[in-house]
Each structure stands twice: as C-alpha cells, then as structure tokens.
Amino acid sequence: MQSTLGIGFAGAGPVTQAIHLPTVARLGGEFTVRHVTDVDPAVAATVAGRLGASHSTSIDVLLDDPHVDVVVVCSPHRFHAEQVIAACRAGKRAVLCEKPLVMSVAEADAIAAVSAETGVPILVGAMHTFDPGWRAAQAAWGDLPARSHTIRSSIVLPPNARFEDLATEVLSRPALPSVDRSDPEMVAGLLHALVMGLTIHDLPLIRSLLPRYDDLRIVDARVLEPYGYRIVFVASGKVVELHAVLSQTWEPDWVLEAYADDQVLQVEFTPSYVHAGSAVSTLSGGGEARVFGPTACNGYEAEWRELAAVVRGETAPPKIEELVDDVRFALAVADAAADSVRKTEVAA
Template sequence: MRSTLGVGFLGSGPVTQAIHLPTLARLADQFTVRHLNDIDAGVAETVAARAGAAYSTSLETLLDDPLVDVVAICSPHAFHAEQAIAACRAGKKAVLCEKPMAMSGDEAATIAAVSAETGVPVLVGAMHTFDPGWRAAVAQWGELPTASHTIRSSIVLPPNARFEDLATEVLTRPDFPSLDLSDVQVRAAMVHAGVMGLAVHDLPLVRSFLSRYDDLNVLSASLLTPFGYRILMVADSKVVELHAVVSQTWQPSWVLEAYADDQVLHTEFTPSYVHAGSAVSTLTTAESAQVFGPSSSNGYEAEWLELAAVVRGEVAPPDLDGLVDDLRFTVAVADAAAEAVRSADRTEAAA
C-alpha cells in the first residue's frame, strides 16, 4: 500500500505551477505528484519534469493512471464540471476542483449527484474557506452571522504575475486581451468574469452571513479599470459591498469585514499565490478585541490536508448542498451584476 496519495493535475498552468506544486512540495509526507495533464504537450512535459511525474494531453490517460488517487482540476472554468464528473466516475479517491466548481447551478448539482452516487468526495479549492485565521474566527463569532447587517469584501491587488514569479518560474501564461471598453457587452462580461474569477474567493464566506439569497438585488455594478468591479447589493435584508481592482499597486490588500450593531469582524487575507501564512482575523466588541492568526500554515495547505483527512475517513466530506449553494449564489451575483452594468448603460443612453 502506498504511503502517500498520488495526485494528478488536469491543467498545468500558473495555478498548478505557482500554487499547488509548491504547496504539495511542503506536504511530501502525504502527497506525491504523479501526473500532469495539459492540452499543450510542451507545457505538460516541462512541468511534469519538475515534479518527476508522468504527463499527458488527454483526460482519459490521466484518469487511467493507477498511480493517481486524487484528481486536481486546474483547467479553465468551462471544463470543471465535465472533468469533475469524469474523475468521480473513474473511481478516484477524491477530487479537488478549483473555483468556481462549475459555471451554472445545474452543473454544480450534477457534480454533487455524481459525487454522492460514486462515493467520491469533491472539495472546492476556495482557499479562504479553509484558512486557519478565518476558521478560528468562525469558531468564536457567536451570533454575528444572524446579527450582521453589512458585509464588505475589498480586494486591491497587483497582477497575478508578480506573485506567481515569486513562487516559481512560470512556464507560459495567457496574455490579457485588448478589449473595447466602450462596448457595454464587453464591460458586462468583464464584471461577470470578475465575479466568477475573483469575488468567487469570498462569496462562500459572504454567504455564511446570509440565511437566504433568493431575494438578491444588485443595486449597482460597474467595471473598474484596468480590471475590477464595484458591486452594491442587498440580500437577506443585508447590505453587501464587493470591490476589487487589479492595478500596479505596491501594497496589496484583501479584506473581508462584517458589521453588527455590537460586533465587527475584520479579516485580512494574504493575496493569491502568496504562501506566507494565514489570514489574520480580529473580532471586536466594545469590551474586547480577539485576534486570530497568523498561523504558519495557509489556506492552500489546509485544503490539501483536509482532503487527505477526508480520504482517510478522519473528517466528513464537504456538504454537497452547501457547495452547490455557494456556486448558485456566485452565479446569481455574476448574472445580476452584469445585467446591472447593461441597465445602467441603457439608462444613460436614454437620458
């Protein structure tokens, strides 16, 4: 019996290279990278050589590899559902799917159904939900989820490449396309992509403060340049503000806050691709301030360690209904924000 879990990656781009391979190198007592897959054979071969692993360009080849116990899905978003379902049906021990889990609620529900049918657990790599600094605050926040009235996510980051290149020597990355921002459909699509690619990190956390989201109302949404969004919405009678901008800032900031009349949560996360420790959360009341973190481990390590614990039967698999609701909420926000951008343009044109 192998002493470590063999991992196969679907997609060998920057997320695999700069996040997961360095993380698994620190967890070599529990995981061994066995297989790298990519549609670009040169990328797959080169990245696999770094890990001493096999490589391929077809999904079937990776799923047929007997040394692969765990499939990590790091491909473009549109392929997540198809690949997660295939990995479950291949009888692997677990699947780690990068966020978003899928591109629609129906796709996510199908993944959940196949996971339940096959008994193959699926974890979604929303690293903030696993972050020790966040989880420590959750364990102590008492009535904050029901008492909160305002939730705010603010993200100010430099381009990913700055941190990717600190983590590893990234082999190929896609160029950001030149887009016509005068076209409202382009702006709406970029806001939608911003929610699915960036806000998605925090929306499961935001949802933990909401008892419902079927009454979601996006009051305003706009594209921030060179890339970002500003979204104001109401759900469950609570105000939710989402703000993000990617620029050449020298000082990154990633903050999630929740306010109640008598308590405030302030969580500062490390930027994506940064491996140096956990978030720091502060719970403040009129009488005290409790600080949680930083822990020496981060959300990336925590998600892989939880996956290993699930495979060993030490902890229960994730709540599938909760993961589907996270995705449905994210898609609802993305769709409504994109429509708000188009609506604002129509209103301006009519004025």
C-alpha cells in the same frame, strides 16, 4: 498500495505551478504528483519532468493512470464540470477542483448527482474557506451572522504575475483579456468573469453570513479601470459591498469585514500567490478585541491537509449541497451584477 496519495493535475498553468506544487512540496510525505495533463504538451512535459511524473495532453490518460488516487482540476472554468464528473466516474478517491466549481446551476446539479451516485468526495479550492484565521473567527463569532447588517469585501492586487514569479518559474500564463469598453455585452461579460474568478474567493464566506439570498437586489454595479469592479447589493436585509481593483501601482490589500451594531469582524488575507501564512482575523466588541492568527499554515495548505484527511477517512468531506449552494449564490451575484451593468451601459 502507495504509502502516499498519488495526485494527477488536470491543467498545469500558473495556479498549479505557483500555488499547488509548492504547497504539496511543503507537506512532505502526504502526496506524490504522479501525472500532469495540459493541452500544451511542452508545459505538461516540463512541469511533469520537474516532478518525475508522467505527462499527457488528455484527461482520459490521466484518469486511466492507476497511480493517480486524487484528481486536481486546475483547467479553465468551462472544463471543470466535465472533468470533475469524469474523475468521479473513474472511481478516483477524491477530487479537488479549483474555484469556481462550475459555471452554471445545471452543471452544479449534475456534479451533485454524480457525487451522490459514486460516493467520490469533492472539495472546492476556495482557499479562504479553509484558512485557519477565518475558521477560528467563524468558531468564535457567536450570532454575528444573524445580527450583522453590513458586509464588505475589498480586494486590491497587482496582476498575478508579480507573485507567480516569486513562487516559481512560470512556464506560460494567459494574458489579461482585451475588452471593448464601448460594448455593453463585453463589459457585462468582464464583470461576470471577475466575479466568478476573483470575488469567488470570498463569496462562500459572505454566504455564511447571509441567512438567505433569494431576495438579492443589486443597488449598484460597475466595472472599474484598469480591471476591477464595485458591486453593492442587498440580501436578507443586509448591505453587501464588493470592491476590487487590479493595479500595478497599489500595494496589495485583501480584507473581508462584517458589521453588527456591537460587533465587528475584520479578516486580512494574504494575496493568493503569496505563501505567507494564514489570515489575521479580529473580532471587536464589548470593549475588547480578539485576534486569531496568523499561523504558519495558509488556506492552500489547510485545504490540502483536509483533502488528505478526507481521503484517509479521518474527517467527513464537505457536504455537496453546501458546495452547490455556494455556486448558486456566486452565479446569482454574477448574473445580477452583469445584467445591471448591461442595462446601465445600454442606457448610457
């Protein structure tokens, strides 16, 4: 039996190359990359060659590899459901799927069913949920979820390439999509994609501050130039503001805030591709401020450490029902915001 856990990557794009592989390397003897699959044979061969791993262009070949204990799904979103389900049915010891887990409620329900049937644990790589700075604040905030009235997520980032190139030599990367801003359907589709690709990092955290979201109502939704959004909605009597802009010229800034009448939570995250330690969380109230972080361990490293602990039976896996509810919430926000901006664009 392998002394380290064998990893198979389904998808070898920038997230695999610039985030996961450097993180796995820092963990020493916990994991060994055994197989890399990518639809681009040159990318699969080159990334695998750097690691001394096998490579292929087929998920089936990866799943048949007896050296692969854990499958890490880093493919485009539309392939997540089928690949997670296939990994569970192949009897692998765990699956780590990049966010979002799936792109529809039906897919989420299918994954919940197969996870229950096979017993294969599933983790979702929404790294902020694992971040030690966030988790420390969550453990200390008391009844803030019940008392908070305003939640705000603000993300200002340059395009990923700036930080990808600092982490590694990225072999290939997708271009930002070209969108006809005069077409309401394309504008709505862009907003939906931004929520499911970027806001998704913070949506599980926001959900933990909302007692319920079945009464979600969009107040304002719009796409910002060059790539970004502003979405304001109300749920559980709370106002939630989501703001993001991708710009070459602004300094990165990623902040999540929650406000109650007598308490404020502020969490400052590092950009996704920057391996710079945990978030810094500040809980202010009652005339004092408690600060949590930074620690050397960032959210990506924490998620990989939790993955190892789950596979080795040292900690319980995340409840699949919670992961499914995260997806339902994200889709509720994305669908409602896209519908709102579609109607606005048509009216204009």
